[in-house]
Amino acid sequence: MAPLPEVDHRWSVRVQRAGDGHARAYARGQAFDVDSQASLRETDPHPSAVEYAIGALGGDLACGLQREAAARALDIHAIEVSLSGRLDNVLVHFGVVGEQGHPGLAAIEGIVYVGTEAPEAEVEAAWRATLARSPLFHTLTRCAEVRMSLRVMP
């Protein structure tokens, strides 16, 4: 009798305290440092957890669009995703007594700039397919208002 097919997969990440309040995450052979939960400082040695979350969405969409474009034989010169996000109430995260709301991401907005000579309608079709197959877009839209738009530039 054949074994049950594997239709599920779990990704594993290990995270350790790395001193000075930051953490190091290990995923397969790679590591990355998380400086804080959410930082307002101009500079830090590493991105914050909130920035990783927003950046992960951008990375997911940039990689996804690249794959969809390749599958459609669309010649893409460049993809750049510009994102910003805000918490429902950042002061709750900072522990301000008397503040209302929650410290979670409330909204993410972004623009995907695509440099291509390909017909715009075909790029838009690839973009729709990208969103439909994006793990992080589908995760984050369930808990935050996510608004992404596409700009096609020759």
Next chain:
Amino acid sequence: MPKPVVVGAVIYDPKVVLIWDIIQTFFAGEGCPIDCVFYSNYELQVTALVDGHIDVAWNSPLAWVDAQRRTGGRCRALAMRDTDRDRITHLLVRTDSGIGALEGLRGKTVATGAVDSPQATLLPLHHLRRYGLVPERDCAVRRHDLLVGKHGDHIGGERDALRSLQAGESDAAALLDLNWDAWRADGTLDPSRIRILASTAPFDHCNFTVLDRFPAERAAEWTAVLFRMRYENAAHREMMDLEGLKAWLPGRTSGYAALEEAAHESGFFAEATR
């Protein structure tokens, strides 16, 4: 490790957290650790001070008056910024208004900040009363109640009051001297169109408040560390620029009498506790 001094602060902007991060790091480095507790409004902070949840409160002038009122005068002011001393509020009018004296505001509309702003509401309205104009009877008051509870720590109410004057919706507007200077410099207001009609007497702004039960030796150690902050030190300057000071000075309480009168005559605390 010595027990940290617990310091309360009201957060009117997320960036204020950075100021306290720097202060906390500085005190830790000086061997006098502090813990910071943040509050959304001064009423909560004064309650925490009175109830002993915090040792030191970074209080607005109105919070100082409230703390004194609620403790029967058992508060001490440990320190304040150089810029907290001798502030004044200007009453502004349009240069083409034809209003040459405070009496000219009779029957007119005066724009102020939030209901609990000492500099943008309570003190300028007190000034009008001293000169025989009773607000809401002799002149209308157009209040700009932004972020009530934070005692006008932010510029929002004053900015809206100024806009109201500029737009012709009001005949006068109250503005702290520091904002008058800054907004003339950055073009927010044009001094050829807006001029000062009158100014309040000097008053003092924020201070670090403790109750008399806070041990004197701990207070002395804490203020000694605070006074070691130097504007010339780049590591301290970032925080001092954000908080708007060049030096920490000993606290004084002689600059709050007009605000006490203003709060009393306007029934501010009677309304707050209703």
